Structure formats: structure tokens, C-alpha cells
Amino acid sequence: MKKYLLIIALLALIGSVVAYRMYNKPHVETAGSIADVVITPAELLAAYDQDEMKADSMYLDKIVQIEGIILKINEVENGGSISLDTGNPMSSIICEFENKADVANVKVGDQVKVKGxxxxKLMDIVLSRCSL
Amino acid sequence: MKHLVIVLSLFLISSVAVNAQKYFTKTGHISFYSDTPIEKIEGHNKSSSCVLDLATGKMEFGALVKGFQFEKALMQEHFNENYMESNKFPKATFKGQIDNYKDIVPTKNGKVNVKVSGKLTIHGVTKDVTTDGVVTVNNGKIDADAQFNVLVADYGITVPSLVKDQIAKSVKVKVDVTLEALK
Structure with a gap:
């Protein structure tokens, strides 16, 4: 009888540890991850302009790596954000960073490689949780 | 000839003035808060777009549902997959009107309390929304802040009974955008 109680208690413990770890599962970080897709800003925009549904099916939720020129450092609260040039003045690639410090060392005109x-796409294509 | 020059220059000045009536941002901050005694959940979207036309008072917002970031990865996953179905409904939009838009003078710094009404589309469902907001003119830039509540059930979002105590029935939505003149 005592043995069964022990087993049940052990199972309950394992169960709660697993549940707790699932609940606190960390975000996948783009830094250190291998990109699913490597593409240029212009190619990514062209794919979205041609067929948004198709582009979504190819790129949505994927880690996309792009290299481009910084058009603008965006002012956001608690975090960093930069816009990369696509060659089209109407649509850029907005790259969101979790921390302002992530983009503290770059400036407008710099060429950067970003993973996010x-x-x-809204007006611009948005990459989130980016890393340089 | 002289008249023509005057008319033309007047026309130019007025068209410049009309152009300067549109304000926009692509990096607006929209956040929402679900508070229950069991769990506090908040999501932040910092790449929301907003266009305000001061000539008509028309205001439009757009946000990518997948652009909302959460503290916990699991919350973000559930938000996208179970509740908002962001693969099926990737965007949330608001199209509306500032009723007293004429009170906003872009050349004069100051605060204006505004009333905004329009149509909010979330999860493929469109509903009428009315809210109070504050517009602040600050050296040619326009800050717009508003806060309102949406009922989760209004937008066809079903919360399983197992987690119904963790997710608020009424979710607070906060809007905080800084608009620049469209050149």
C-alpha cells in the first residue's frame, strides 16, 4: 500500500514538473538559431507583393535572415526597431528587437544582417524577436 | 499673367497644406491586457500602422496578429493557434473617425480629448467600437492614446471551460501611437 502511494506521489511530482516546464517554455531565440530562409529585402517584398497568401505559407513563423541597409531607427517603447530598405519607398522591412541595447551600435546607412x-506584411513586412 | 501667378501660388500653398494633413506611423504600439486573479496576460505589438487624415478625421489602424509578443512562449502559441487563429485571420484592423477632429490643430502644441468611433475587426468579426482618447500635438508630431475594452465572446473567440478562469472575458486594449506628417 505504501509503495503505491509512493508511486502516485512520484508520478504527481513528475507531472507537475513537466507542466511547470511546459508553462515556462522559453521563446525560441533567433540568435544562435540557423535561419530557415536566407533572402534579400527586395526578394522578400516581391514575394509578398506578388502573392501574399503564398508568401505567408512560405515565410510565416520561419526564421528569416536578410541583409540590408538601415533606413531608419524607429523609436519604440521598451525595445528596439529598425527599418531596412527594400528599394520601394512605400514598404520597408521592420525588424523588432526585444531590447533597445540590441540596436544601440548601429546607425542609419549601415549594412546589417538580421535574423527574425x-x-x-501590413504596409511593411515585420520580423520579430530579431538578432543581429 | 500676374493673376495667374497668384492663383498658382495660392494653389500650391493650399496643396502643400492639404498634404500636411495626413499623419502616419508604421511602428505604433498596441497592447492588450487580460487580468484575472489566476493569471495576468499581456501582449504587445510595436509594429502597428496608423494613418490619420486631419482633413476628414478619418483614422485607420492595422496590426499583424502574429506581431503580438508575450512574456511566455506558451501564451503566444495559444493566442495564435487556439484563440486568434492567426493563420486564418492574420490581421486586426480598425477603421474609424475622430468626431471632433477639427479641435486638433497640428501647428499648435497641446492636448485634445477626442471621441473615436468606428469598426474593429478581430478574428474575422467586425464590431462597432466607440472610445475616448487623447491626442497630443508635440512639435509637429501627433501622439494618440486610447484605451477601451473588448469582449472576447463578441469576436467569436471561444475559450475552453478548462482555462476560462485564466482568461478575462473583457480584455483591455491600449493604443499608443506617435504619428508623423506624411511627406
């Missing part, structure tokens, strides 16, 4: 999760 593609979250789709």
Missing part, C-alpha cells in the same frame, strides 16, 4: 521571425 516573419510575422507577415
Amino acid at each position: 521571425f516573419c510575422t507577415g
Whole structure:
């Protein structure tokens, strides 16, 4: 009888540890991850302009690596954000960073390589949780 | 000839003035808060777009649902997959109107309390929304802040009974955008 109780207690303990770890599962970091797609800003925009549904199916939630020129450092609260040139003045690639410090050492005109999760296109294509 | 020059220059000045009536941002901050005694959940989207036309008072917002970031990865996953179905409904939009838009003078710094009404589309469902907001003119830039509540059930989002105590029935939405003149 005592043995069963022990087993049940052990199972409950394992169960709660697993549940706790699942609940606190960390975000996948783009820094250190291998990109799913390597593409240029212009190619990514062209794919979205041609067929948004198709582009979403190819890039959404994927880690996309792009290299481009910084058009603008965006002012955001608690975090960093830069816009990369696509060659089209209407649409840039907005890259969101979790911390302002992530983009403290870059300036407008710099060429940078960014990895981020593609979250789709509004006016601009947005990459989130980026790393340089 | 002289008249023509005057008319032309007047026309030019007025068209410049009309152009300067549109304000926009592509990096607006929209956040929402679900508070229950069991769990506090908040999501932040910092790449929301907003266009305000001061000539008509029309205001439009757009946000990518997948652009909302959460503290915990699991919350973000559930938000996208179970509740917002962001693969099916990737965007949330608001199209509306500032009723007293004429009170906003872009050349004069100051605060204006505004009333905004329009149509909010979330999860493929469109509903009428009215809210109070504050517009602040600050050296040619326009700050717009508003806060309102949406009922999760209004937008066809079903919360399983197992987690119904963890997710608020009424979610607070905060809008905080800084708009620049469209050149």
C-alpha cells in the first residue's frame, strides 16, 4: 500500500514538473538559431507583393535572415526597431528587437544582417524577436 | 499673367497644406491586457500602422496578429493557434473617425480629448467600437492614446471551460501611437 502511494506521489511530482516546464517554455531565440530562409529585402517584398497568401505559407513563423541597409531607427517603447530598405519607398522591412541595447551600435546607412521571425506584411513586412 | 501667378501660388500653398494633413506611423504600439486573479496576460505589438487624415478625421489602424509578443512562449502559441487563429485571420484592423477632429490643430502644441468611433475587426468579426482618447500635438508630431475594452465572446473567440478562469472575458486594449506628417 505504501509503495503505491509512493508511486502516485512520484508520478504527481513528475507531472507537475513537466507542466511547470511546459508553462515556462522559453521563446525560441533567433540568435544562435540557423535561419530557415536566407533572402534579400527586395526578394522578400516581391514575394509578398506578388502573392501574399503564398508568401505567408512560405515565410510565416520561419526564421528569416536578410541583409540590408538601415533606413531608419524607429523609436519604440521598451525595445528596439529598425527599418531596412527594400528599394520601394512605400514598404520597408521592420525588424523588432526585444531590447533597445540590441540596436544601440548601429546607425542609419549601415549594412546589417538580421535574423527574425516573419510575422507577415501590413504596409511593411515585420520580423520579430530579431538578432543581429 | 500676374493673376495667374497668384492663383498658382495660392494653389500650391493650399496643396502643400492639404498634404500636411495626413499623419502616419508604421511602428505604433498596441497592447492588450487580460487580468484575472489566476493569471495576468499581456501582449504587445510595436509594429502597428496608423494613418490619420486631419482633413476628414478619418483614422485607420492595422496590426499583424502574429506581431503580438508575450512574456511566455506558451501564451503566444495559444493566442495564435487556439484563440486568434492567426493563420486564418492574420490581421486586426480598425477603421474609424475622430468626431471632433477639427479641435486638433497640428501647428499648435497641446492636448485634445477626442471621441473615436468606428469598426474593429478581430478574428474575422467586425464590431462597432466607440472610445475616448487623447491626442497630443508635440512639435509637429501627433501622439494618440486610447484605451477601451473588448469582449472576447463578441469576436467569436471561444475559450475552453478548462482555462476560462485564466482568461478575462473583457480584455483591455491600449493604443499608443506617435504619428508623423506624411511627406
